Amino acid sequence: MIISFTPKIISSEKEMLLLGQKIANFYPKGSVIYLSGELGSGKTTLVRGFLRGLGYRGLVKSPTYSLIEIYKLSTVEIVHVDLYRLEEPEEYLNLGLSDYLKNNSILLIEWPEKSEKFLPFRTLWIKINIRDKKRIVKFSI
Numbered sequence: 001m002i003i004s005f006t007p008k009i010i011s012s013e014k015e016m017l018l019l020g021q022k023i024a025n026f027y028p029k030g031s032v033i034y035l036s037g038e039l040g041s042g043k044t045t046l047v048r049g050f051l052r053g054l055g056y057r058g059l060v061k062s063p064t065y066s067l068i069e070i071y072k073l074s075t076v077e078i079v080h081v082d083l084y085r086l087e088e089p090e091e092y093l094n095l096g097l098s099d100y101l102k103n104n105s106i107l108l109i110e111w112p113e114k115s116e117k118f119l120p121f122r123t124l125w126i127k128i129n130i131r132d133k134k135r136i137v138k139f140s141i
Contacts, residue, residue: 005138005139005140007136007137007138007139008136008137008139009134009135009136009137010042010134010135010136010137011133011134011135013042013045016042016045016046016049016135017045017046017048017049017052018049019046019049019137020045020046020047020048020049020050020051020052020053021049021050021052021053022053023046023049023050023053023124023126024049024050024051024052024053024054025053027106027123027124028106029075029076029103029104029105029106030101030102030103030105030106030123031106031107031123031124032101032106032107032109032119032120032121032122032123032124033106033107033108033109033122033123033124033125033126034109034112034116034119034122034124034125034126035047035108035109035110035111035112035126035128036110036111036112036113036125036126036127036128037127037128037129037130037135038129038130040130041128041129041130041135042128042135043110043128044060044061044062044080044110046126046128046137047060047080047108047110048060050078050108051071051078054073054076054078055073055074056071056073056078058071060080062082063080063081063082063110064082064084064085065085067081067082067083067085067086067095068080068081068082068095070100075104076104076105076106077100077102077104077105077106078105078106078108079097079100079105079106079107079108080108080110081095081097081107081108081109081110082110082111083109083110083111083112083114083115084110084111084114086114086115089115089118092115092118092119093118097109097119097120098120101120107120112125122141123141124139124140124141125139125140125141126138126139127139127140
């Protein structure tokens with residue numbers, strides 16, 4: 001069963017960062033969060049806000065080329081994954097995402113629709129659509 005919540009309209013990068021911070025307060029260790037949206041929709045910005053909400057102050061970069069970026073905080077490990085460039089099922093399996101499913105980790109996965117059947121089941125799915133320079137952020141569990 002999928003449960004959807006009222007979409008949030010985001011007008012600026014600052015608002016997207018704040019939304020990420022708020023989400024970080026609600027999702028415990030062991031969560032798997034999917035992030036969908038076209039290029040430039042704000043997925044990595046939302047992750048940056050999520051990390052800020054957990055106290056991380058370092059650089060947060062898109063894992064488009066590295067595929068996985070890991071942020072080790074004092075109480076939790078954040079694993080930020082980008083599946084945009086992957087095409088073959090073996091590539092998803094070789095990432096070893098199940099290895100990151102520890103009690104002290106949270107996975108944030110961009111472009112999950114490319115390989116949903118190979119991914120850990122989600123705790124939350126965030127879909128970001130661009131409309132008239134604004135972002136419409138939809139949530140479902």
